[in-house]
Amino acid sequence: MTQTLTLTWTTVCLLDRLEPDRGVAALVDGVQIALFRTADELFAIDNRDPVSGAYVLSRGIVGSRGGVPTVASPLHKQVYDLRSGHCLDLPGVAVARHDARCRNGLVEVRLRQEG
Amino acid sequence: MSGGELVVIGNGMVGQRFVDALRARDPHGNWRVTVLAEEGRPAYDRVRLSAYFDGVSEGELNLHTPHDGVRLRLGEPATAIDRDRQVVTTAVGEYRYDALVFATGSYAFVPPVAGTELPGVFVYRTLDDLAAIRAYARGRRVGAVIGGGLLGLEAANALRLLGLSTDVVEFAPRLMPVQVDQAGGAMLRRYVDELGVRTHLGVATTAIRSGPDGGVAALELSDGTALDAELVVVAAGIRPRDQLARDAGLPLGPRGGVLVDATCRTADERIWAVGECAAVEGTCHGLVAPGYATAEVVADRLVGGAATFPGADTATKLKLLGVDVASFGDAHGTTEGCLDVTFTDPATRVYAKLVLSDDAHTLLGGVLVGDASAYPTLRASVGGPLPAAPLALLAPDGGGADAGALPAAAQVCSCNAVTRGDVDAAIADGCADVPALKACTRAGTSCGSCVPMLKQLLDAAGVAQSSALCEHFDVSRRELFEIVRVRGIRTFSRLVAEHGRGRGCDICKPVVASILASLGSGHVLDGEQASLQDTNDHFLANLQRDGSYSVVPRIPGGEITPEKLIVIGEVARDFQLYTKITGGQRIDLFGARVEQLPQIWRRLVDAGFESGHAYGKALRTVKSCVGETWCRYGVQDSVGLAVALELRYRGLRAPHKLKSAVSGCARECAEARSKDFGIIATETGWNLYVGGNGGFRPRHADLFATDLSTEALIRMIDRFLIYYIRTADRLQRTAGWIEAMDGGLDHLRSVIVDDSLGLCEDLDAAMAHHVSSYSDEWRDVLDDPDRLRRYTSFVNAPDVPDPSITFTRERGQLVPLRDQSPTGSEPTNGHRRQPVTLGLPEVRR
Numbered sequence: 037m038t039q040t041l042t043l044t045w046t047t048v049c050l051l052d053r054l055e056p057d058r059g060v061a062a063l064v065d066g067v068q069i070a071l072f073r074t075a076d077e078l079f080a081i082d083n084r085d086p087v088s089g090a091y092v093l094s095r096g097i098v099g100s101r102g103g104v105p106t107v108a109s110p111l112h113k114q115v116y117d118l119r120s121g122h123c124l125d126l127p128g129v130a131v132a133r134h135d136a137r138c139r140n141g142l143v144e145v146r147l148r149q150e151g
Numbered sequence: 152m153s154g155g156e157l158v159v160i161g162n163g164m165v166g167q168r169f170v171d172a173l174r175a176r177d178p179h180g181n182w183r184v185t186v187l188a189e190e191g192r193p194a195y196d197r198v199r200l201s202a203y204f205d206g207v208s209e210g211e212l213n214l215h216t217p218h219d220g221v222r223l224r225l226g227e228p229a230t231a232i233d234r235d236r237q238v239v240t241t242a243v244g245e246y247r248y249d250a251l252v253f254a255t256g257s258y259a260f261v262p263p264v265a266g267t268e269l270p271g272v273f274v275y276r277t278l279d280d281l282a283a284i285r286a287y288a289r290g291r292r293v294g295a296v297i298g299g300g301l302l303g304l305e306a307a308n309a310l311r312l313l314g315l316s317t318d319v320v321e322f323a324p325r326l327m328p329v330q331v332d333q334a335g336g337a338m339l340r341r342y343v344d345e346l347g348v349r350t351h352l353g354v355a356t357t358a359i360r361s362g363p364d365g366g367v368a369a370l371e372l373s374d375g376t377a378l379d380a381e382l383v384v385v386a387a388g389i390r391p392r393d394q395l396a397r398d399a400g401l402p403l404g405p406r407g408g409v410l411v412d413a414t415c416r417t418a419d420e421r422i423w424a425v426g427e428c429a430a431v432e433g434t435c436h437g438l439v440a441p442g443y444a445t446a447e448v449v450a451d452r453l454v455g456g457a458a459t460f461p462g463a464d465t466a467t468k469l470k471l472l473g474v475d476v477a478s479f480g481d482a483h484g485t486t487e488g489c490l491d492v493t494f495t496d497p498a499t500r501v502y503a504k505l506v507l508s509d510d511a512h513t514l515l516g517g518v519l520v521g522d523a524s525a526y527p528t529l530r531a532s533v534g535g536p537l538p539a540a541p542l543a544l545l546a547p548d549g550g551g552a553d554a555g556a557l558p559a560a561a562q563v564c565s566c567n568a569v570t571r572g573d574v575d576a577a578i579a580d581g582c583a584d585v586p587a588l589k590a591c592t593r594a595g596t597s598c599g600s601c602v603p604m605l606k607q608l609l610d611a612a613g614v615a616q617s618s619a620l621c622e623h624f625d626v627s628r629r630e631l632f633e634i635v636r637v638r639g640i641r642t643f644s645r646l647v648a649e650h651g652r653g654r655g656c657d658i659c660k661p662v663v664a665s666i667l668a669s670l671g672s673g674h675v676l677d678g679e680q681a682s683l684q685d686t687n688d689h690f691l692a693n694l695q696r697d698g699s700y701s702v703v704p705r706i707p708g709g710e711i712t713p714e715k716l717i718v719i720g721e722v723a724r725d726f727q728l729y730t731k732i733t734g735g736q737r738i739d740l741f742g743a744r745v746e747q748l749p750q751i752w753r754r755l756v757d758a759g760f761e762s763g764h765a766y767g768k769a770l771r772t773v774k775s776c777v778g779e780t781w782c783r784y785g786v787q788d789s790v791g792l793a794v795a796l797e798l799r800y801r802g803l804r805a806p807h808k809l810k811s812a813v814s815g816c817a818r819e820c821a822e823a824r825s826k827d828f829g830i831i832a833t834e835t836g837w838n839l840y841v842g843g844n845g846g847f848r849p850r851h852a853d854l855f856a857t858d859l860s861t862e863a864l865i866r867m868i869d870r871f872l873i874y875y876i877r878t879a880d881r882l883q884r885t886a887g888w889i890e891a892m893d894g895g896l897d898h899l900r901s902v903i904v905d906d907s908l909g910l911c912e913d914l915d916a917a918m919a920h921h922v923s924s925y926s927d928e929w930r931d932v933l934d935d936p937d938r939l940r941r942y943t944s945f946v947n948a949p950d951v952p953d954p955s956i957t958f959t960r961e962r963g964q965l966v967p968l969r970d971q972s973p974t975g976s977e978p979t980n981g982h983r984r985q986p987v988t989l990g991l992p993e994v995r996r
Binding site: 049062074084 | 655660
């Protein structure tokens, strides 16, 4: 199945809509994105948990492991590096990561195809 | 000889153990086994016989395991043996044998004094004896026990529990003369005095006199005095039951018993003897451990092995009248030239003695009264070098007795013959905690007294479990709870800044969320607390495998009106939810998308439903049977109590989920003993059981208190729950919490019944706060737009339902459509469902 390659930024929501250290799901060009806000950064990854196939990563607990910002799958608790999308518990497993930024109080996402 | 017809005479503890041991070694059933039992019930735990008076049922004492190829003939004692024809005779028929095993045990010795045949005079040997004592004690006030040994003191406690004022008469100058020395006996007597049991030492009973009703009324003693006694228990020792062997012309031991050699075989090569009836090389052993050893020897020999009797371990540790008493090795110091080290503390009422070799290097034996915590290590050290300096070993907390100093050959678990070497090997193979060691080696699975040593051996091997919660907190959940409680910290950010490091994770955040909720810190979705919650608590619903949620309204006690049942049905129909009855007498509605949850709950709350907290580590359900309101066997209102308990404890957050049940009679239809706290009705009140669970490691709850009033019961449960919430580890259920507690159930009882830590007032206040501040979480969400905001499918497309949640139909309801993800890529767990055969479920391959 092919996926649209988007090079433009899509406005998703107000920054205030995001709770610190918690995620939300967003729909960007038909792709389910998990969007997270930590104390000082925004992260976007695929919402699909690659282990179970369910679209749930936005509902995981945000935290850190050895200084790396992370989210844990709410289904079976595998932990992912929010910066790279790599699973820290299962070698070779990863989720696609996307670009996220804040402009004038608005959160914007740009899809990436790699990862 | 390795097969044929095997007849076992007797189905006591050792007879049963023998059959179990043989079956384990003879998997193909080469031996066809017939067991002839005199009693009408199969083997039960005679060591714990007295527990019958503490409310433990006959079923719980049962030791019988059915095996293929073993017939058990209950109530059919052997009457004769014809060794020429190889036949055992009973009242019913004859049984031919290729091998015959005596497991006839002992009988109670009754001294030859006048009056032992009077109504009201009993022995203390079988469940029938105990049932007869209980029945006769009704309405009587004064009892007496002849014999101040182990069994006599057990019997005295039984009479005390039956409400009788009790005297004990012992011919020797001290109590428990076989196990303890004079000073130990004196210490023991101080405890016994305090319980109101009167002891008469160094006197014999010369006659038992009847009263006007023909029943027993008094004992006459050799010092010329007399004692009032409306019920008398004779516990003056046991004698081997060897009459059958005697009649069959087999040689007996010098003091009776079926004479066998070190292979447990009699002079007749087809006949063996095990347990208390066997005089092994001339000596009978009246304890279960040597009995089990003989059972193993004969089982081994019957399959061609070469086992011999390893010598009797006469070590005993018991709790008599609430006092720990232990005796091991050469307790009386009969070895030539041996040295004693003794320790007596009248203030704490502890007595301890070690018997050492003449060079003071080798431990030979010892006696402990009042505190037996050093027993497991000391017993295992007998015959070897002292594991520490004598005074350190005898220190009241047993702190000097560390199992890490034991040699590999020392027996750690005498019940199951497990050495330190066996335990170390299991640890080297990867056993990292006590439950794993128990499963792997069987150590600690019988009497449990060696469990502290197993922990010490894990420590010694360097596999001590760190108590740190995760990389963000170096302390355990219990310590974190105290920090939060005492310092009044109410946010995670402050807690991690002051007492941890980093940003937290999926381990510590839910723990802190649970602690804050247990301490009553407002709604679980308010402020920073919301970000700490696991997804279930974040949406107040249960996440399912496809990303949808399930909904469980509270149905207290499983009692529901038809009107409310109809509402659930209508909600399920209107939202097309898969509907299933749960094991906890509730109804689970599956397949709800996040944005549907508030709509579903609006309908449920309007109809009077509340959150069932199925999503939380919290009280789930208090199951009940229908009770005396309807049931012809019920003795109390079990539904009424279940509803009251569920309403009292609803919403209480804990280290793990909490389940409960109430049964209206001893038939236990509510399965209360599989719950964290279970209640079973009695004629006069409630029995409380704690620490049960189903699940991965099923465990029956232990009896905690008996015949409680409803008020006393609730006070007890209040304290139990708050103490658990404050002190358990993360995800530790009540069973593991009690098992890991120093002193176990006894300690728990001392804390919440006797208030030994002075905590009870505080525990009661904490529960009172919970009860008064409870409010339904779902109603509070529906009333608050901020809390409702999270229930959207997509932050930028709230009107689009999650397209990945799709259903198919199975047996008339909607269920998740599997493995049809829009991106088309396989989930990495790779499970596929494959059809097995038409019309039956598919299995994962």
